[in-house]
Amino acid sequence: MKEKQLLMIPGPTPVPPGVLKSMATPMINHRGPEYARLQREILRKLRLVFQTGHEIILFPASGTGGMEATITNLLSPGDHVLSVSIGVFGDRFARIAEVFGAKVERLSSEWGQPADVDALQERLARPDAADIKAVLVTHNETSTGVVNDMEAIAGVIREHGALLLVDAISGLIAMDLPMDRLGLDAVVAGSQKAFMIPPGLTFVALSPRALGASKEARMPRYYWDFGMMLKSMEKDQTPYTPAVSLYYALDEALSLIEAEGLPAIFARHALLAEAFRKAMEALGLELFAQEGYRSNSVTAIRIPEGLDVKAFRKLLREKYNVVTGGGQQRLESEIFRIGHLGFVGPFDIISTVAAIEMALSEMGGPAPLGQGVRAAEEIIMRKPL
């Protein structure tokens, strides 16, 4: 029964059956009236999930493409950029800026820690901070399971005046990120996360300030060009063929999101993440992310002393059909990760905890069977009817 698989990685996330089915809709002309209606309706619903009244651009690409689009449209070679990195994806954001000629200064945290807001404030208060054009921040760092305090970070950066460019790929929709209220200038998201659709679409939401900056910015760009995109979108089109089948899926998934409502979605993610974390602790496992900054979309768990993590994850996958994420780069032998975002319910959590208990127990670990599940149940029961 290989088909009955529990996909518990931080993306691609499971796709609801109705959304999967929608992708079997035949193709349409991307220059015709049906497509125009589809794109308009998608943009209306996207503004709700980004909590913005401003422009949102969709690219047929992975999230990394949305990061590259943000950098190349808002910056010029030689621009001074401050990278506030707390992990693999923060480093990637910085690297892209560097590749395209920005002068990147790094303010990195130890992995597992959130951004140091005091250090950021201090740095931005120095006289030589005046030329910092943009600050790159990760909302939710997928590689470590850490979520940043975006309200505090945004406050500090707003005071300085730099553009605030946010990679929210694995956080958006799972956790509250009110773009307009926080004054974020660019918010990047990706389809295969809490949007509950397959990979292949990336989104960039832009403040009017960012839009203004894009008109002056001189990094080379064609595929990612905001100006060309927005001009075409005025006619309800795109400059090159959009990923039509993913638009069908997106339209369907956004309707599910609109029906559930953002507050309920945030609460569901918070409850399930809390249940999962408590279960891990009940099994004597250690969470990697600093307390108070633990993500509701992905949890990183320290590999217990002596556990062969490759064999452990293989056992989970082959015997129990539960697919987990490994640690990335230098975290490969330090953590494993569970994604619990998007189309996720209480019994996905219970099942995953149960599988971890059984696998740990089989491998001679410390797991008392049922103890993790019990801890998870205690949290899940708090859910109101």
Next chain:
Amino acid sequence: MKEKQLLMIPGPTPVPPGVLKSMATPMINHRGPEYARLQREILRKLRLVFQTGHEIILFPASGTGGMEATITNLLSPGDHVLSVSIGVFGDRFARIAEVFGAKVERLSSEWGQPADVDALQERLARPDAADIKAVLVTHNETSTGVVNDMEAIAGVIREHGALLLVDAISGLIAMDLPMDRLGLDAVVAGSQKAFMIPPGLTFVALSPRALGASKEARMPRYYWDFGMMLKSMEKDQTPYTPAVSLYYALDEALSLIEAEGLPAIFARHALLAEAFRKAMEALGLELFAQEGYRSNSVTAIRIPEGLDVKAFRKLLREKYNVVTGGGQQRLESEIFRIGHLGFVGPFDIISTVAAIEMALSEMGGPAPLGQGVRAAEEIIMRKPL
């Protein structure tokens, strides 16, 4: 019955039902063994359709992204590039090179004409041609319905020694383009054309020479970086999340292509294109592309004197449910286009011709009902059992 629509544009093309269904397959871990098998199998089959034994890279993007990837990985700012443009997409290829800092020289044909091979040969024989690093060529120009003589073009460029970069987005699989035999250095394709799957994937096949050039080339790139991509592909992965649902579709569609066989696919496209062209001529309509260079994947038809083309295409779409392509840029009031590539059979052609006959007739045009269909039938009947 809006669902019974005939999509006759040069992409997105209709998707076979089994391929549509395959996209409803649940997500998998893109770092796991199922994905690795899928990617390996896709690459094996892709080599057959590109007629190459070399590397092929897939990006989650539109075809324009594949063009940008080719330019930015193979060239450096300041490189002298010769653009052999015969239409909108040739101009786009040149524009991308320019945006990224290449010194682009244009050798353009009048729209509707193929590349001028003699002029190309002459240009490349001049002493100041020694520094031409690459030549950009469009295999099949979607905007005009012209297919270039790639054998002749490749011969001339091989003699000179420049890199030969080919946009084959709307031609590959519909018409023979033996990459290795012709010595093409980069061949760009897109999923929504004769691949018979939805838009969202682009492909770049690379000769060993191109691969070598990519190691020296200094245009800025991150998302499109071949080196990063190939390194990851050695482990049957990709550097960022691949468009998994489109991979399912691709795997399925490539199996259909392998089963039919390239020679039969080329013959089918040739027969149906010929039938369609003969039908248009039987109706007294004029083909836009020069004879001898008419594409088997898309036909451009001159708008007859006095015909309101917008009303005509609207009538086709709203009354007969046949969706056609308009002219692009300055061809908007000069031509309309019919795509007949990918998942296309004889009765798609017959139906389209019949719809055009009826719509022309209703709009007071010259169309004698049935004459176009009769001409098409005469060609289609040549098909062997």
